[in-house]
Amino acid sequence: DSGVTQTPKHLITATGQRVTLRCSPRSGDLSVYWYQQSLDQGLQFLIQYYNGEERAKGNILERFSAQQFPDLHSELNLSSLELGDSALYFCASSARDRDRGFYEQYFGPGTRLTVT
Amino acid sequence: AQSVTQPDIHITVSEGASLELRCNYSYGATPYLFWYVQSPGQGLQLLLKYFSGDTLVQGIKGFEAEFKRSQSSFNLRKPSVHWSDAAEYFCAVGAPTGTASKLTFGTGTRLQVTL
Numbered sequence: 001d002s003g004v005t006q007t008p009k010h011l012i013t014a015t016g017q018r019v020t021l022r023c024s025p026r027s028g029d030l031s032v033y034w035y036q037q038s039l040d041q042g043l044q045f046l047i048q049y050y051n052g053e054e055r056a057k058g059n060i061l062e063r064f065s066a067q068q069f070p071d072l073h074s075e076l077n078l079s080s081l082e083l084g085d086s087a088l089y090f091c092a093s094s095a096r097d098r099d100r101g102f103y104e105q106y107f108g109p110g111t112r113l114t115v116t
Numbered sequence: 117a118q119s120v121t122q123p124d125i126h127i128t129v130s131e132g133a134s135l136e137l138r139c140n141y142s143y144g145a146t147p148y149l150f151w152y153v154q155s156p157g158q159g160l161q162l163l164l165k166y167f168s169g170d171t172l173v174q175g176i177k178g179f180e181a182e183f184k185r186s187q188s189s190f191n192l193r194k195p196s197v198h199w200s201d202a203a204e205y206f207c208a209v210g211a212p213t214g215t216a217s218k219l220t221f222g223t224g225t226r227l228q229v230t231l
Contacts, residue, residue, distance in 0.1 A: 002159065033218065043206065043221040056218050090159060094217070102148045102167065102210050102217050107160040 003027065004108035006091050012114045018079040021111045025072055025093030031055070032074040033094070033105060034066055038087035049074055081115045088112050118143040118211045122222035130230050131199050137192040137225050139181075139207030148210035149190040150219065151181055155203045163205075166190060177201070202229045 003026035013019055025032050034046040036059075045058035049068035060066075063081075068074045078085060089112075092105040119142045129135055141147055148167055152160040164175025171183040181192045190207060204226045208219040 002161070004159075031217070035219075042223050045218040045220065048218060058218060092160075092219075104150065104162055104165050105210075105219060106162065107152070109159040 002106040002108065004091060004093050004106055006108040006111050008111060009109065010112050010114070012116065013081060014116055015081055015083060017081050018077065019081065019113065021076040021078070021089050021091075021113075023074045023076070023091030023093075023108060025074070025091075026106055029093035029095055029106075030072065031094045031103075032068055032072070033092040034060075034074070034076050035090040035092065036087050037090060037110070041087075043090075046076070078113070083115050086113055086115045118147065118209045118220045120207050120209050120220055120222035122207055122225050124225045125223070126226045126228065128228040128230060129197050132196050135192075135194045135197045135201070135227070137205050137207075137227070139190045139192065139222060140188050141190060141207070141209045142188065143209055143211055145211075149181075149183060150208040150210065151175065151179070151190075151192050152206045152208060153203045154206065154224075160206065163192070197227075197229055199229045199231060202227055
């Protein structure tokens with residue numbers, strides 16, 4: 001158990017709908033990352049937040065957005081869903097980062113999204 | 117931009133045999149390197165990491181990896197594989213950009229262990 005929790009574990013929804021995935025980082029971790037794992041794209045970085053502020057953006061679609069709240073949990077919002085958005089969405093957290101520092105990331109169990 | 121190549125998509129080894137999973141990276145500076153393991157239906161578990169210093173790093177579950185700068189490689193090894201090691205293994209490179217720190221993953225190597 002990494003200490004990172006994600007809910008829900010599974011989500012089935014229809015095209016065009018909007019869903020919210022939730023992540024709680026490890027106790028004390030200020031950085032939260034979202035990744036998407038799909039068969040055709042592999043594991044891809046989406047976005048990083050640090051203590052409530054966006055720090056880095058990867059291959060995140062405009063239909064997707066995220067935020068990190070004062071209690072440090074994070075939500076990933078996916079809207080206007082398409083079949084191709086079906087994937088496993090992982091959240092990870094890491095310890096407080098310093099300027100030009102790096103810490104290992106610990107991953108949650110993921111949310112499997114199926115768009116029908 | 118950084119990238120990771122895992123040339124072996126699928127590897128099969130017998131239980132008790134040694135294992136080496138290959139990983140090559142591309143990054144302009146000293147990389148931060150990681151190996152993660154993903155069991156079916158599970159999340160990613162960190163096996164080991166290399167930040168600096170000793171180029172041979174030890175991880176959990178009896179795994180080790182060696183950083184070779186001249187070959188841009190970070191291969192994962194285990195002297196004797198157990199059936200429970202069957203899983204997918206991902207190599208990743210981390211590159212801080214200012215205060216951001218994303219991971220770039222390889223495509224993974226699926227390990228099958230025969231009894």
